[in-house]
Every structure is written in structure tokens, then in C-alpha cells.
Amino acid sequence: MSVKRTVLSSGLRIVTEEDPTVRSAAIGIWVNVGSRDETPAVAGASHFLEHLLFKGTTTRTALEISSSIESVGGEMNAFTGKEYTCFYARVIDTDLPMAVDVVSDLITSSIFTAEDVDSERKVVLEEIAMRDGDPSDLVHDLFSDTYYGDTPIGRSILGTTDSIKTVSRGSIFNYYKKRYLPQDLVVAVAGNIKHKQVVALVEKALSRDGFLDVKGTPQLRPNKPLKVKSQKSVGLINRKSEQAHLFYGMAGVSRGDDRRFTMGILSAALGGGMSSRIFQEIREKRGLAYSVYALAQQFAGSGVFGIYAGSNPSKAVEVVEVIREVLNDVAENGMTEEEISRAKGLVKGTMVLNQEDSGARMMNIGKSEIVYGEIKGFDQVLEEISAVTPEGVKKVAGEILVQKPTLALIGPFRNAAKFEKILGA
DSSP states (O other): OEEEEOOOOOOOOOEEETTTOOEEEEEEEESSOHHHHGGGGTTTTTHHHHHHTSSSSSBHHHHHHHHHHHHTTTTEEEEESSEEEEEEEEEEGGGGHHHHHHHHHHHHHBBOOOHHHHHHHHHHHHHHHHHOOOOHHHHHHHHHHHHOOOOOOTTTOOOOHHHHHHOOOHHHHHHHHOOOGGGGGGEEEEOOOHHHHHHHHHHHHGGGGEEEEEOOOOOOOOOOOOOOOOOEEEEEOOOOOEEEEEEEEEOOOOOOOHHHHHHHHHHHHHHSSSSHHIIIIIIIIOOEEEEEEEEEEEETTTEEEEEEEEOOOGGGHHHHHHHHHHHHHHHHHHOOOOHHHHHHHHHHHHHHHHHHHHHHHHHHHHHHHHHHHOOOOHHHHHHHHHHOOHHHHHHHHHHHHHOOEEEEEEEESOHHHHHHHHHHH
């Protein structure tokens, strides 16, 4: 396996990982733009744009875009995050030239018409409605809104019903032309490929419509610490339901923080599997929830850590109390060597198994390049994880888990008084 990197004069970065043992290849074009870059007037524009780029280009219709990949048994899709967007395809290695051309076409030559915008607007509104109808999903957006407030990083990736209804085709097209520049792009390819051949394919495909006829320097999102203003401690959506959904969280570590590997092990040990501390205390010992897990999210200059649980509404207060007790205990006493060992095994094992798939390899090198501007060797990352110690976990737990918590809650609750009392204790 070998990872190689080429930077063109336009600022475009091309990273590859060669694996001659497979017969597949995956390409991803990563764009250094997400919902965090939007103003309230165009909230949801990054995600809306992701949809629209599949509606047709100067050379392909929407049907031709999808059928090109599907007719050879491949898969193609895209996703939008708070800080980046990715368009990707996975095919048999011999079909890579076609996949590169199709995905690149979306980036350089999309023409989405006013009719396309109005049609896809309905689709995005349906997606928002689907999110709103799934409280286990909605509670995460509620937490972001409660913790970060009305800020770019706190707003939903999907935008709001009002912002999607009112955003114009011109606003989105201008957003596309301004943010989709070579200097903001990373092309990642993994599988049974050769780096030089990939560079030639990418240069040819992205040269369409003069896209690469510029000079630029690769752009990285600055890792400037983000100060979070004091928000209300509980975000509540009162909804009649058979189950309450909650996310109990606090400030975590940012992407540039040296503690991120230790934070990852702490998160896994607390709620990364059936043997984790939170899972055992809430589900196995008390039967208070079916689904419960820990989550550590990292952004440029900020991050959050938290616990999700879905429980009977009558048990929600007890669930919050147990979470609080467990986190306080870990902050004070740390975790056992056995717990840390299991968590490290879980994280490393998941990473190793993911390396069996060309799509996962592409995701790994693409995300690393778009976020950090470099790709750590696989063995180096495993060494970083292996170096995490119980003492290091205790230190990070003592710094992170004692902070003021924020609770997002969806369920049949008229007010948040009981929960606010617990958080204030």
C-alpha cells in the first residue's frame, strides 16, 4: 500500500492509495465548504447544492449521470457536513476513467436550471420533514442549536423550511461559483490504481470548461478556537411520543487538539459498544434504554462530546442522573486498564477492517487531506492509539467531563424544570 500526493498549480490536490490486491477503485471529490460557511439567508445552501449538482451538466442529463455508474454495477452518492462536502463513486478498477469523468463533470459543468431548483427544493423539504419525524436524528440538531446557539456551526446542515423555500437559484449558483474552486478541492482515489494515471485522468476531466485555468494555493480551514457563548442548559421539544430521546453533551476537543486520540478512546470506552461503561450501566444493569451510545465530534476550533439515549419518558430523569453519575465517576477516578484496552482494541480493529474496502480507504485519505492538509500513515495512527494510557484518559476525562453540560430532549415534557435541576446540581 502506498499513499501519494500531487498539488497542481491551480491549488487542486490529488491523493491516492494504491492497493493492487483488490479489483475496485473509489474516487471522491472533497470540497472545503459546508453548512458552517453559510449565512442565515442561505442556510442549507451547501446541502441543497449537493443535490442540485446531480441534476445535469452541459454534457449529461440527470439520468445519464446516474445510469453511467449504475450500468457497470457501481455506486455513486454524496454527503454534506458542517465543514466539507464529498461526491464519490466506487466501481470496478477498469471503469475508473469513466467514474472520474462523471464525478468531475458534476463539479465543473453543472447547469441546474430554475426548474431543477424548484423540483429539488421539494425533495430537500421532504428530507427536512423526514428528519423532523425522526426524533433520534432531530435530537442531534437540537443539541447543536442549544449548545452553539444561532451560529453557523450550530445551524442544521439541512437548513430550515423557510430558508429552503426562499433561497433563489441565483443565490445557490453564485455560492457554487464562489466556493467550488480548485484550491478548495481534494480528489482522493483508492484501489487498484496507479498514481500517475489518476493524476492524468483527473487533470483531463477537471480541465473541462476551463475549470483548472487558474492559479491557487490549497486552502485549509483555520483551526482558530471557537468561543461558545453561554446558552440555556436544556433544549426541549415537547412532543407526544412513546419514547424520549436525549443527548447529554459538553465541550469536547477540536480537530487540531493533541488530545483527540485520547478523546476517541475515552468516547469508545464510555459508549462505543455493548461492553462500554454507559451501555452496561444504562441498558444492561438497569434496562433503561435500548439504544445508548457516546459520540465525540470534532470541528476546526471546536468539538463536542456527549451521550445519546432513547428511553421511556418516565425514565428519562433517571437516565440523565445515571449519565451524570457515570461521567462524574470517570472524571474523578478514570477508567480501568481493561476498559481502556477494550476501547483501543475496538478502535484499532474497526480501522483495520475498514482498510479492506477501497471506498473506506478513499474516505480516510480524502478526509485527512481536506481537514489537515496531510495524511498520516496508517501505522502511525495505530501507534497514536496504542500510546493512549489510562493515566492520559483520566487526565482528559478530568478536563472534559466536569464541564457544564447541555441537554437536548425530545418527548412528552411540558417543561424542563426537572432536568435543569439535575444539571445544576
